Amino acid sequence: MSPGVERRSLILRGVLDLCVLSLLQDRPVYGYEISQRLAEQGLTMAGGSTYPLLARLEKGGLVSIQMLPSESGPPRKYYSLTTGGREALEEGRMEWRSVSAAISGLLETNASIQAQEALHD
Amino acid sequence: MTSSVEHRPGDSRFDVLDQAERIWRQVGVRRGDRRSMAADLDAEIVAAQDDGGDVDDVLGGDRAATLREWADASDTSGRALRLPLILPAALAGVLVAFGTVLLLLIWATVTRNVELPEPILLTLYGTSAVIALVLADVAVWLVLRHNGDPRATRTARCLVGTLPVGALAATGAGVGVAALFHFDHPEVSFPLCVVAALVVMSGAVALSRYWATRRRAGKPKSVNISGQIPM
Numbered sequence: 129m130s131p132g133v134e135r136r137s138l139i140l141r142g143v144l145d146l147c148v149l150s151l152l153q154d155r156p157v158y159g160y161e162i163s164q165r166l167a168e169q170g171l172t173m174a175g176g177s178t179y180p181l182l183a184r185l186e187k188g189g190l191v192s193i194q195m196l197p198s199e200s201g202p203p204r205k206y207y208s209l210t211t212g213g214r215e216a217l218e219e220g221r222m223e224w225r226s227v228s229a230a231i232s233g234l235l236e237t238n239a240s241i242q243a244q245e246a247l248h249d
Numbered sequence: 250m251t252s253s254v255e256h257r258p259g260d261s262r263f264d265v266l267d268q269a270e271r272i273w274r275q276v277g278v279r280r281g282d283r284r285s286m287a288a289d290l291d292a293e294i295v296a297a298q299d300d301g302g303d304v305d306d307v308l309g310g311d312r313a314a315t316l317r318e319w320a321d322a323s324d325t326s327g328r329a330l331r332l333p334l335i336l337p338a339a340l341a342g343v344l345v346a347f348g349t350v351l352l353l354l355i356w357a358t359v360t361r362n363v364e365l366p367e368p369i370l371l372t373l374y375g376t377s378a379v380i381a382l383v384l385a386d387v388a389v390w391l392v393l394r395h396n397g398d399p400r401a402t403r404t405a406r407c408l409v410g411t412l413p414v415g416a417l418a419a420t421g422a423g424v425g426v427a428a429l430f431h432f433d434h435p436e437v438s439f440p441l442c443v444v445a446a447l448v449v450m451s452g453a454v455a456l457s458r459y460w461a462t463r464r465r466a467g468k469p470k471s472v473n474i475s476g477q478i479p480m
Contacts, residue, residue, distance in 0.1 A: 159289075160296040160307060176309025176318075179293070183323035201295030202288060 140171055146220040147171060148181060149190065149213055156194055156206035182207060190216050262294050265304050265312065272316045273326075277398045277462075282325040317397070327400030328462045331393070332455055335404070338392040339412075339454045340447065342385035350377035382412045389454065400461050407457035415453025419446035 140147075151157055151165055163178045185191045190213035195203045209217065266287055273283045290307070297306045308315045320326035350373060357363045365373070386408045393401035423442040430438035 158296060159293050160300070160302070163306065164300070174309050175306050176311070176315030179289075179307075179315070180318040180322035183319060187322070187324055198292065198296070200299055202292045204292045204296060205289050 140173065143220070143224060144171075144173065144177070144181060145185065146217060146224065148178070148185065149209060149217040149220070152191060152207055152209045153214070153217065156196075156208040158204040158206050162207075185213070188212075262291065262298070262304070265294060265308070266291060268312060269316050272313055273320055274329075275397050276317055276320050276326040277329040277331055277393075277396070277400065278320050278325045279329045282323075282328065286319065286323070286325065321399065327398050327403075330455065330458050330462060331396075331398070332458070334392055334396065335389045335458060336451050336454055338388040339385040339408075340450070342383075342388035343381040343450065346377055346381035346384045350374070350380075378416060382416060385412060385454075404458050404461040407461045408454065411453045411457045411460075412450075415450050415456075418453070419449040422446055422449045 147166060147169075148162055151162055157165070159178050159182055162182070163173070163175070166173060182191065185207070186193060190210060191207045192210050194206045194208065196206050198204045269287055269290055270283060273286065278286070293307045294304055297303060304312070317326070354365075354373070357365060386405050389408060390401050390405035393404060398404075422445040426442045426445045427438050430441075432438075
């Protein structure tokens with residue numbers, strides 16, 4: 129795994145619960161669909177990561193479950209946000225904004241210093 | 250999400266469900282939970298296949314690890330009582346300890362014709378009882394650990410408390426049965442004493458396991474949960 133991919137994976141690992149909670153805020157979604165929608169956003173994760181995470185979210189009372197019939201095959205388990213899940217998402221969103229702003233500020237400042245030094249040279 | 254084109258043996262939906270059943274049974278998931286989780290897994294596999302995906306899209310490359318993690322995350326692993334596994338192990342531990350002491354006594358008194366003084370005999374009996382309890386505890390821990398049960402240590406800890414109490418109760422039960430026969434008719438009373446003692450000891454082991462497999466009450470809700478997600 130290249131350093132870039134590894135870093136991206138580590139960052140995603142830290143906020144994957146927020147990404148999943150965010151996907152659930154509009155409508156109930158089933159497990160496989162969550163993986164797909166994350167992949168559509170460019171957030172590709174290893175197969176099999178979703179289900180243990182959903183089980184943890186369920187255990188933590190952040191998502192609720194509803195069994196709905198599917199057009200093919202057995203009924204599917206749909207996940208939706210609970211009130212606790214919405215609160216956790218909001219808290220997480222604020223934390224993310226604060227952390228990402230601080231990191232962006234740091235990285236951009238250093239980048240502009242380096243650019244100025246390069247100009248002087 | 251990428252689908253692997255190459256199909257491995259055992260890729261059919263039913264093969265995967267069989268594998269899940271084996272793994273969840275091995276890690277001590279109760280039958281009802283296994284059924285419910287298998288229904289979820291089946292629905293997810295069908296959803297993936299409908300969309301042109303495959304089993305790997307649902308469970309990843311290391312299916313066994315994902316299935317185990319799934320059971321751990323949903324707090325269903327290590328919840329089965331598994332009495333057919335742990336009762337023989339505990340009783341075997343007790344039998345090995347007492348059997349060894351019995352053989353030692355037979356060797357000393359019958360073969361070598363040595364008359365052991367009372368304090369030595371008492372020490373021997375006491376020591377054998379302690380060794381029996383330790384061996385029973387270790388045997389249960391080993392057999393659970395060998396089967397990948399996540400509550401093996403917790404069960405062994407519970408046994409540390411219940412086995413001595415169970416041993417005392419088993420002794421009481423044995424004496425009680427013998428008393429019913431006025432300490433006579435050994436051909437009937439002795440086997441009944443042994444059965445009573447075994448039933449009481451088995452009850453103590455079962456009780457320990459029951460305590461060890463209960464859900465912890467008032468567990469704090471975890472929000473910071475993504476740290477353990479394999480990417």
